[in-house]
Amino acid sequence: MSQVRRGDEHLTMSRATERRGGALRVAASASLALAAALLAGCSSPTDTFESAVGQGLAAVETARLVVEQELDDRTFTTTAVATLGDARRELVDASTSVAETDAPSQTDAALRAEVLDALDAGLDAVNGARDAIGGVGSLEAVVPKLEAAADDLDALERATAGAAADMLADTMGDAPDGGTG
C-alpha cells in the first residue's frame, strides 16, 4: 500500500516536474518571442531607411577621406584599397537592407526609391575610386562624385530623420491621452 502511495507520489512529482519543465519551456519561448518582437518591432521602414542612409553616408565620407589622403600621399595604397573595399561592402549592405524592406505606403515606396538611388550613386563613386587606384581613370575626377554623393545622402539623412520625427509625433498624437498635443 505504502509502495503504491509512494508510486503515486512519484507519479505526482513527475507530473509536477513535467509541468514545471513545460512552464519553463513556455517562459523561455515567450522570452525569445519577446526579444524577437522587440528587435523586429522597433524598426519601421523609415527607421531602416534612416539607418541605411547613415551607413551609406559614413561609407562615402570614409572613401572621400581616404581618396584625399591618397592624393596627398598620406596613406599607403594597400590601406586605401582595404578602406575602399570596406566602404563598398557597407554600401552594398545598406542597399540590400533597403531593397529588402516592404513599403507600407506610397510615401515609403517613393522614399525607398530615393534612398536606393542615393546609395547607388555612392557605390558608383566608391567603385570609381577603387578603379582609379588600380589605374583605371583619374582619382582627382572621383572626388567631386564622392562629394556629390555625400551631399545627396546628407540631405536624405535629414529628410528621413524628419520623417521619423513626424511619424513619432503622429503616433503620440494618436495616443488615447492625446499625446503631448
Next chain:
Amino acid sequence: MKKLFAVALGILTAIGGFVDIGDLVTNAVVGSRFGLGLAWVVLVGVVGICVYAQMSGRVAAVSGRATFEIIRERLGPRAGLANLAASFLINLLTVTAEIGGVALALQLATSVDPMWWIPVAAFGVWIVVWRAKFELLENVTGLLGLTLIVFAVALFLLAPDWGSLAGQALQPSVPDGEPVATYWFYAVALFGAAMTPYEVFFFSSGAVEEKWTVKDIGKSRLNVLVGFPLGGLLSIAIAGCAAVVLLPAAIEVTSLSQVVLPVAEAGGKIALAFAIVGILAATFGAALETTLSSGYTLAQYFGWSWGKFRKPAKAARFHLAMIIGILIAVGILATGVDPILVTEYSVVFSAVALPLTYLPILIIANDREYMGDHVNGRVMNAVAQVYLVIILAAALAAIPLLIVTGAGA
C-alpha cells in the same frame, strides 16, 4: 640597475599590452559617435582592472598558484565550473576576435583579403605559443604595442579644440540623434573591453610562469598601477582621434580601416606605419594571451599539468586545449563572420561574465588560509565591493541593452 630595468620593462609591456582589438574598436566606435562623452567609462574600467589585476597578482605571488586553480579548490567544483564555462566561452570569442584583428591589420598593410590571412595568423599564434619563451612573447608584443602611442601623438598633431574635448569628457551628455539606451549600451561595452576577464587570468598565470614570490608584489603593483592607466590613456587617445576626425564627417566606425584614418590624416605614412605595426602587435599579443588563457583556465580547473615553463610534452593537454581553441576560432572566422562584429559581441558578453570572474578573486584575496598576512585591507575591500556592484549592474544591463538597441545600431 637590473631591477629598475625589469620594472620599466614590466610597465612598458603593461602599457603596450593593455590595448587589444576590443579596446581599439570600441573606443573608435564610441569616439566617432559620442566624442569623448564616454571617456569616464574608460577611467572607471581602468581603476577596476587595476584593483582586481593587482589582487590576482598578489594571490599568485603569495600562494605560488594561479587564481583559477584556487577558485576550484576554495569554492568547489560546481562554482568553479560556472566560472570556467563563462570565462572559457568569452575567452574563445576573444581569441576569435583577436585572430580576426591580426588578419585585418595584415590586410591594411597588404590589401590582401583577410580570409587569406586568418590561417596565417592562427599558425603564427600556435607556433609562438608552442616554441617561444613566456617572457619573450610577452615583452616583444608588449613593446611593439607601444607604437600605438602614435594615436596620442596624432591627437596632438590634429590640433583639436582642447576645450571642446575636455567639455565632452568632463560634462558627458548623449548627443542629439543618439538614443539614451545606445549611450548606455556602449558604456557597458567599453567597461567590458577595459575589464576583459582574460587579462586577470593571464596576469595571475603569468605570475606563476615567471615564478613571482612575495618579494615581487611591489613590482607587480607598479606594473599594474602605472602601466594600465597609461594604457587607458591610449584608449582615450584612440577615441579622441575618432572624435576629432570621424565624428564631424559623420563617419561611424564599422571597420578597422576607419580606425587608422585619423592617424594618416595627422601624421601621414610614417604615423600610419606605426599605427599598423601597433595594431598588429596589440592584436597578435592579445591573441597569444587569450590562447594561453584558454589553456590556463581549462588546465587549472581539471588539474592538468600546465605552463610555458614546462616542455610541451610535459603539458600535452594544456597545449592540445590551446590548439583546439585556435582551430575553433579559425572555424568561426571561416564562416565569413565580420571580426569587428565578433569583437563587439565579445566585449558585451565579457561584461556579462564579469561577476563570475571577479567575485571569486575577491573571496580568495580575503582568505587567510591562502593569503596569510597578505589579505586585502579594508580600503581595498571597500573599493573592490563598490566595483562588484558596478560589475553586477553592467552584467545585468548588458543583454537587455543589446536587445533594445539592436546591438548599438
